[in-house]
Structures are given as structure tokens and as C-alpha cells.
Amino acid sequence: MTSVEATKAKPPTPRERARSQTIADIVRLGREHLALHGAAALSLRAVARDLGVVSSAVYRYVENRDELLTLLLIDGYNQLGDEVDAAVESVPAADFAGQFRALGMAVRSWALREPASYALLFGSPVPGYQAPGERTTVPGTRVILRLVSVFDAAYRAGALDPKVTPAVVIPPALAADMDAIREQLNLAVPDAALARGVLVWTSVFGAVSFEVFGQYGADTFAARQELFEHQLGVLQGVVGLQG
């Protein structure tokens, strides 16, 4: 009445605020359980206990265990996506190589900070759980879309060296896949560079996964940060980004 805030974007009622607060708490507690016991052991009862509530009460907020997994998946993708976006945007628009390295390092540092979420998103599939594509595809593709957009912008700016190492032929079937991707994402970058972009993508996550999942022995690599940055440097060369 007195103020002009009746902008029809109806402000949340106290109940609604309490409700979304509780859902946020559930997701947070779920993430902690993920970190302690892994996705397969994620249990609604345990989350209810930590929430200080009887186990059946969480069913007011979450349909079942699988939906909690879905919420955690989406939450993880968005955390990672936000950090990657911020890292890339902190680099000058013309420094494509720097943007690529910032992206890679953002992925690594988030993964090391949240190994359980990383494992949920990029590790072994959770047995018996199938992510609902309608809800996870958009957040789940943020990083790769960002990576591709860096490569494409670099190409359009003439910053992708076309004569990278020994050229490797692209078989027709693979070229067809590349065409589809290029069309769907409105890209300019040609087949060879696009295919190398895919390799770079999987390689970045391969390096991060080895480190997070403990595939490097306990003490084979002391200089892991340097190793990763070196890997990024080489990968940058693979796709022809100079700088």
C-alpha cells in the first residue's frame, strides 16, 4: 500500500521462503554426505537426521532419493559453471589462450575442492540412477559450451594457428558429426580444429580425474599444479592457440 513494491512479481510468502530455505539445506547436507560416503551411499534418512527431522518429513520436499541426486547433480554443474564463467571472464576478451587456461584451472580447482561432487558429475555412473535429460542437459553442458565458444571466438579472430603439428585426416563419419555440432552451435571453426577441441576437452577432464581420483601414485608427482599447467600449455598448442 504505502510503497510501490506491488510489481506483480509477487514476493514470496514466509512459507515459501521457509520452504526454499529447507530445500537449500537439504541440498547442502546432501552434498556433505556425498563428500563423506559417496553417491551410492547417499541416504534420505541420513539427510533427515542431519536436518533434525524425522525421516518421512523430507518427502515433503523431495520426491525420492533419485530426485535428491538430480538436485545435487544440477547444483554441482551450476557451481562449476559459475566458477568457470567467472574465471574466463576475468581474462581480457582478446587473450584466448589465457581464457582457455583459466577455464582449465577453474575446473581443476573446483574439482579438488569438491571431489565428491566432481565424482558425481564426471566419475563412474551411479548404478540404478539415470539423470533426467530435460533438467540436467542445460547445466551439464555449460563448461563444454564455454570451451567451444572460446575456440570459436579465437578462430573468428584469426588467433587459431591453422598449421598445428602433423595434420590428421578426419574420416567422413567423424566429419558428419562435426558438421552437426557446428550447425547446432552456430560455429565457424573448421573440422580439424573442432575435433582437436574435443580432444582438448576430454584431455582436460582426464588430467583432472587422474589427480582427483588418485590415479597418480601417492608421491610420483609432487608438483601437481605445475604438471597441470604444463598440460594446459601443451593442449593449448594442440588446438593452435598461440600465446
Added chain:
Amino acid sequence: MTSVEATKAKPPTPRERARSQTIADIVRLGREHLALHGAAALSLRAVARDLGVVSSAVYRYVENRDELLTLLLIDGYNQLGDEVDAAVESVPAADFAGQFRALGMAVRSWALREPASYALLFGSPVPGYQAPGERTTVPGTRVILRLVSVFDAAYRAGALDPKVTPAVVIPPALAADMDAIREQLNLAVPDAALARGVLVWTSVFGAVSFEVFGQYGADTFAARQELFEHQLGVLQGVVGLQG
């Protein structure tokens, strides 16, 4: 008595043969359960059921659940190691690039055939389980040792192109790690190539993991075999293997 077979390598008694047969059965059934429900859900009771035996009986053969996991881990590493060895050895000794590609393709085809074992070895760690290094290190390093030996042999034969793409500097801390590795494994290959070898290693597994763990969307890549072979071809160039 009648024959000369008392060579002191005492032949197994019937009981001993039955025993190792049963252990082999347990491992085989465990692998099947892994494939169906994942490592976290691996249960001794379920294995006992499939073995047609009461649940407490498996404790005659396996100390506890963790030991079954260890057996499966070792079994998986050795399956993979055997296939990789066979693939590499089927290529002429002088064709280092061919050996590398054979290794990569052997990893991929085993992983696609045994996705659950692959997930156990290279996916998210199993919560609460710590592999006993004394038993798993040797089988667990077979692939990387084989890969390194291909690179080293190529280097010694002068088949590693030293002027690969833009050279990337190796910081001192990383160089120290490389020195230790070189000494421990008796290698000749220099820092730059060794570091690129590590990248190639993690990249091969990164590409395989993305495919096995379903990170590529359902239909983004139809030509997965071609994609992987292309990736191997580029990686081969990264480390300077010509051919």
C-alpha cells in the same frame, strides 16, 4: 612312483584345486555383480547366493568384503594388462606409433567390454575402501609402464621427433619429478617428451572415460571409434611419434 613327475613342485591336491576353482568362481561372480550394480553395491551375500552356498561359507575363501574388492581390482588390472601387452606385441618392434595406437585401442575396447571393471579401476574411488598398495601397485602400473617403455624405446631408436609443436617450458619442480621417474624406471627420454608422455597417458584415459561413463551425449557422436582413433592420432603427434 612310476612316472618322473615328482619334481618337488608338488602338484595341487584335489582339495587345493577345488579351492582355487571356488575362489576363481567368486571373483567371476563378483565381476558380474560389479557390472550389474556397481562397486558400492557389491555384496558378499549376493555372491554367496549365486555361488549356491550359504552366506557365511564365502568367509572360508575371502576374509571380508574389502578383500573381494581387492581381488577384483587385481583381476581387472591383469585382464587389461594382458590385453594391452598382447596388442602392443602384435605390432612390429620398430613401429612405435603403431604400438602406441594399439595400446590405446586395447584400453578402449577392454573398457567398453567391461565398463564396470573399468569404473572400479579408473572411476570414482569406492567410499570407505583403500586399496592395499603392496598387492595392487604392480598390476596397477602395467599399462603406464608399457606406454612409457614404448616412448622410451622410440626415443632411443631416434623415432621421437624432438621439435614437436611449440615447446613449453618445464618448471624446476616438475623437472625434479621427471628426474625421479626417469631414474626409477631407467629411462633415457628427456623431460619435455616425458612430460608430454604423461599428458598423453591421462588424455587416453580421459577420452575412454568420457565414452564409457556417458559424458558424450546420447547422440552427439555417432562415429565414436573414428573419434577415438583421431584422438590417438593427434596425441601421437603431441609426443612426436611419427608414422
Added chain:
DNA sequence: TGTACATCAGTGAACGCGCGTTCACTGATGTAC
């Protein structure tokens, strides 16, 4: 401003399930003399 009703959060008991692991036991198979 006050009353009557609807909505929602949380309770507590219960269902049926599978798990790892221990233990005292029965019988069959091997070994020593």
C-alpha cells in the same frame, strides 16, 4: 476484526528389505600310523 476452513510441515509407527559378520555345528575328505 473475527471466525471457519483449507493447507501445509512435521510426527511416529510400521512394512519389508538386504547387508556384514560371528559362532557352534555336522559331515565329508584327507593323513599318519
Added chain:
DNA sequence: TGTACATCAGTGAACGCGCGTTCACTGATGTAC
């Protein structure tokens, strides 16, 4: 070759546990008139 004993595989009952999910319920908070 035969007997006495030791070893081993497998049984079946029991322990205590945690899980997902349903359901009828109580009480507090919101909404319509």
C-alpha cells in the same frame, strides 16, 4: 589295508544395523468471507 584322528567346507541361526517408502495423525500457519 584298516583304523583314529585332524583338517576343512559348508550349514543355519542369530546379532544389530540402516535403508526407502507409506500412512494416518496432530498442530500450526495461512486464506476467505
